[in-house]
Amino acid sequence: MRASSGLRRGLSLVSGVALSTSVLLSGGSAAIATVASHAVSNDITMKVPAGRPVGHVFGCQTDPTAALVCYSPEQIQKAYGIDKLQGRGVTGAGRTIVIIDAFQNPTMASDLAAFDSTFGLPDPTLNIIAPDGLTPFDPTNADMVGWAGEIALDVQWSHAVAPGAKIDLVLSKSDQDADILSATQYAVDHNLGDVISQSFGENENCVDPTIFKAQHAMFASAVAKGITLFASSGDEGAALPTCDGSSWVQAASSPADDPFVTGVGGTELIAAPACRDATTLNEIPCARPAKPAGTYESETALNEPAGEFTEGNFSTGGGFSDLFKRPDFQDGIHGISRSTRGVPDVAYTGAIGHGVLASCGACAGISTPAFFVFGGTSVGSPQWAGLTALADQLGHHRVGDINPALYALGRLGSALTVHDVKKGNNTVTEFDATDSPVDVAGFNAGPGWDATTGLGTPRADVLVPYLAIASH
Numbered sequence: 460m461r462a463s464s465g466l467r468r469g470l471s472l473v474s475g476v477a478l479s480t481s482v483l484l485s486g487g488s489a490a491i492a493t494v495a496s497h498a499v500s501n502d503i504t505m506k507v508p509a510g511r512p513v514g515h516v517f518g519c520q521t522d523p524t525a526a527l528v529c530y531s532p533e534q535i536q537k538a539y540g541i542d543k544l545q546g547r548g549v550t551g552a553g554r555t556i557v558i559i560d561a562f563q564n565p566t567m568a569s570d571l572a573a574f575d576s577t578f579g580l581p582d583p584t585l586n587i588i589a590p591d592g593l594t595p596f597d598p599t600n601a602d603m604v605g606w607a608g609e610i611a612l613d614v615q616w617s618h619a620v621a622p623g624a625k626i627d628l629v630l631s632k633s634d635q636d637a638d639i640l641s642a643t644q645y646a647v648d649h650n651l652g653d654v655i656s657q658s659f660g661e662n663e664n665c666v667d668p669t670i671f672k673a674q675h676a677m678f679a680s681a682v683a684k685g686i687t688l689f690a691s692s693g694d695e696g697a698a699l700p701t702c703d704g705s706s707w708v709q710a711a712s713s714p715a716d717d718p719f720v721t722g723v724g725g726t727e728l729i730a731a732p733a734c735r736d737a738t739t740l741n742e743i744p745c746a747r748p749a750k751p752a753g754t755y756e757s758e759t760a761l762n763e764p765a766g767e768f769t770e771g772n773f774s775t776g777g778g779f780s781d782l783f784k785r786p787d788f789q790d791g792i793h794g795i796s797r798s799t800r801g802v803p804d805v806a807y808t809g810a811i812g813h814g815v816l817a818s819c820g821a822c823a824g825i826s827t828p829a830f831f832v833f834g835g836t837s838v839g840s841p842q843w844a845g846l847t848a849l850a851d852q853l854g855h856h857r858v859g860d861i862n863p864a865l866y867a868l869g870r871l872g873s874a875l876t877v878h879d880v881k882k883g884n885n886t887v888t889e890f891d892a893t894d895s896p897v898d899v900a901g902f903n904a905g906p907g908w909d910a911t912t913g914l915g916t917p918r919a920d921v922l923v924p925y926l927a928i929a930s931h
Contacts, residue, residue, distance in 0.1 A: 509816055509830040515577055520733040528813045529832045532578045532619035537753030538730040540920035544849055551621025551848035555652035559643050561634035562603045564610040565596045566820035573818045573828030574615045583618050584625040590645035591632045598824055611819035612833050613841040620845025627651045636670050647681050653851045654687040656844035658837030660712035663782050665702035678719035685857035687847045690715040691836035692724045692803040693776025696887035697901035706891040709899050711780045715802050718786035721862055722802040723839040724912050725761035725775035725809025726880050760883025760904040760911040761809050768811040771889035777803050777910040788866040793907040806912035807839025854927030864929040869914050876922040877915035880904050885911045
């Protein structure tokens with residue numbers, strides 16, 4: 460069973476500003492289940508080996524009809540228009556991305572070097588910070604190995620989007636809520652970076668009330684400092700585990716539910732494959748279709764069937780908060796008729812069957828690089844952080860909280876700045892503690908905002924310049 464015992468990776472905050480109680484539902488904190496000790500869960504599934512590249516092209520990049528298709532940085536850059544920005548010298552130079560994760564990845568240095576050399580990326584400045592100490596890595600601990608994969612994914616793909624940005628990887632000593640909060644507090648108090656990515660989360664109703672309030676206060680403080688916050692919305696569709704981990708309920712994920720955070724959902728991206736020249740082994744456009752690798756074709760809401768890659772459905776998190784009122788920026792948005800906060804705000808590719816490549820030696824139990832195909836809403840949070848670093852560079856200032864600007868576009872119709880994902884849903888079947896199926900009704904994708912893919916996925920070459928001038 461892929462049940463999570465607590466928070467899923469994806470949170471960001473700041474200190475020094477009083478809790479904004481106006482966004483909390485009346486009595487909201489009392490409605491949160493008291494939990495003495497809770498752990499966060501990362502929003503990825505990896506462990507799908509990619510093999511070795513031939514001429515820097517992996518076999519899973521070349522067959523669009525295969526059960527497992529993978530994408531390189533070049534393909535994702537092409538699909539979302541990031542290549543056009545990088546071609547103009549917009550690389551995130553002079554900006555810092557903060558990644559919050561738990562435990563550690565002992566092979567991070569060699570993983571990153573392998574990723575960069577394989578895909579022709581420059582080596583970034585990577586600082587690894589453990590404000591409360593670094594927990595020794597236990598390769599027999601599945602939880603730690605999972606976080607090692609999360610770390611590899613987050614660092615490598617934020618770098619792929621913003622190759623000129625510095626990366627501060629801030630590690631908490633465990634994935635307990637209090638430890639994650641402490642590490643994030645450090646990042647905010649020390650104003651480490653311009654944008655924070657957190658690819659984790661949990662059922663909002665299961666967060667300890669004291670931690671929930673402290674987290675929201677930190678988010679408010681972060682926004683006051685101009686820091687942009689991202690969090691993944693979860694990988695079990697509209698469902699999240701009950702607080703005792705025994706079953707599943709329809710719920711929103713914290714911290715993606717917080718109005719100061721931009722929640723990131725998942726899609727299944729179909730993009731043009733890569734091919735190899737038989738003689739040189741260099742990547743070339745495929746004969747059929749004759750499109751550059753990564754050319755955007757279509758997207759649907761992420762919802763891979765139960766049993767395909769995971770026991771239950773692997774689907775984009777999304778829904779409505781029980782604890783936060785609908786923020787002003789969501790007023791007047793088609794699809795948000797409820798009085799509470801809707802998530803996610805935006806989306807990004809996150810399917811396993813159409814996943815992204817990253818290196819994680821620790822995931823394979825070896826000290827040398829090993830490539831895997833990764834999926835999950837964790838794919839999106841660090842890449843949206845990378846996009847924000849591009850906007851910060853382009854605008855010569857921190858863009859800060861981007862939610863008001865995103866929803867202003869949503870009211871006007873944002874077809875030029877996002878791919879509006881109109882197909883799919885996040886209705887899921889998961890399995891409880893007795894391995895009995897639990898059906899949880901979700902939400903349908905459709906025109907405009909929806910509780911599966913939010914406002915959509917980025918057309919970065921248009922959206923990033925807009926954010927550079929519209930958000931401050």
